[in-house]
Amino acid sequence: MADRPVPVVEKRLMDVKLGELGTWMGGRDFTPNGLLSSVRRGYERYYNKYINVKKGGIGGLAMLLAGYITLSYVWEYNHIKHDRWRKYH
Amino acid sequence: MTMNLFNQFLSPTFLGLPLIAIALMAPCLLYPSPAPWWQSNRWTTLQNWFIGSFIKQILSPINTKGHSWALLLATLMVFLITLNTLGLLPYTFTPTTQLSLNMAFAVPLWLAIVIMGFRNSPTHALGHLLPEGTPTPLVPILIIIESISLLIRPLALGVRLTANLTAGHLLIQLVSSAAFSLLLSQTTAASLAVSLLLLLTILEIAVAMIQAYVFVLLLSLYLQENV
Numbered sequence: 001m002a003d004r005p006v007p008v009v010e011k012r013l014m015d016v017k018l019g020e021l022g023t024w025m026g027g028r029d030f031t032p033n034g035l036l037s038s039v040r041r042g043y044e045r046y047y048n049k050y051i052n053v054k055k056g057g058i059g060g061l062a063m064l065l066a067g068y069i070t071l072s073y074v075w076e077y078n079h080i081k082h083d084r085w086r087k088y089h
Numbered sequence: 090m091t092m093n094l095f096n097q098f099l100s101p102t103f104l105g106l107p108l109i110a111i112a113l114m115a116p117c118l119l120y121p122s123p124a125p126w127w128q129s130n131r132w133t134t135l136q137n138w139f140i141g142s143f144i145k146q147i148l149s150p151i152n153t154k155g156h157s158w159a160l161l162l163a164t165l166m167v168f169l170i171t172l173n174t175l176g177l178l179p180y181t182f183t184p185t186t187q188l189s190l191n192m193a194f195a196v197p198l199w200l201a202i203v204i205m206g207f208r209n210s211p212t213h214a215l216g217h218l219l220p221e222g223t224p225t226p227l228v229p230i231l232i233i234i235e236s237i238s239l240l241i242r243p244l245a246l247g248v249r250l251t252a253n254l255t256a257g258h259l260l261i262q263l264v265s266s267a268a269f270s271l272l273l274s275q276t277t278a279a280s281l282a283v284s285l286l287l288l289l290t291i292l293e294i295a296v297a298m299i300q301a302y303v304f305v306l307l308l309s310l311y312l313q314e315n316v
């Protein structure tokens with residue numbers, strides 16, 4: 001089964017070989033519009049896979065909340081690393 | 090621990106970017122927009138049911154002219170309830186613990202309602218300052234008292250929300266640190282503290298939702314008098 005040859009920049013990230021990674025990164029659209037459209041595409045992919053299904057479960061929402069918790073932890077790490085159980089060790 | 094008890098309420102920044110911006114955007118990202126087809130997914134159906142029943146209940150005592158406030162009240166309710174409940178997750182930041190945010194919600198909305206009332210029917214609005222059937226000697230004092238109560242409403246709205254949420258978060262932090270430090274040495278005391286923590290968490294979830302509801306309910310009440 002031979003696949004049609006596709007230009008490198010149009011391949012999805014998982015199909016890009018390691019050696020072609022530089023070309024792929026160089027060819028992507030990093031303008032603000034391009035970034036926004038990639039964010040929107042990612043959002044739509046997540047939404048249509050986990051939330052916009054007839055019998056969506058708690059998993060779709062739970063993954064979002066878990067991501068929010070990790071993001072908050074990363075954001076507050078510089079603050080939390082000073083927490084101590086005792087004043088003097 | 091006493092030194093960093095209030096540190097959880099400081100607005101955290103990362104590389105200069107404040108987390109409060111992301112925390113304020115989180116409610117927008119969590120709610121799917123309604124689809125044009127008849128049968129939508131479970132989350133959209135749930136969301137539609139919740140907003141529909143809430144608006145039906147809160148707008149029932151208000152006359153037709155006030156129904157244009159439906160969008161604002163629904164948005165406010167959903168926003169506040171999401172912000173409050175998301176703040177109960179670990180490591181997250183609750184923007185509604187900041188007095189500035191709550192006053193920014195309370196003062197403009199209250200002021201808009203009062204100005205609208207004075208503009209549409211000034212005698213009716215001024216008449217609210219004197220309850221019916223007061224004995225004549227009490228009238229001057231009562232007008233002063235009623236106007237003070239009118240002016241204190243935005244302060245009460247903002248401070249009520251802030252204080253309830255801040256107190257809840259503080260209690261959770263205190264009880265959990267007590268339970269954790271007692272865990273190895275005095276296990277019975279620690280188990281009592283853990284059960285208290287469980288009850289407290291359930292209370293906090295309830296308080297988070299109730300406070301949002303109370304905020305919007307009081308606003309609708311003020312709207313009812315003035316529209």
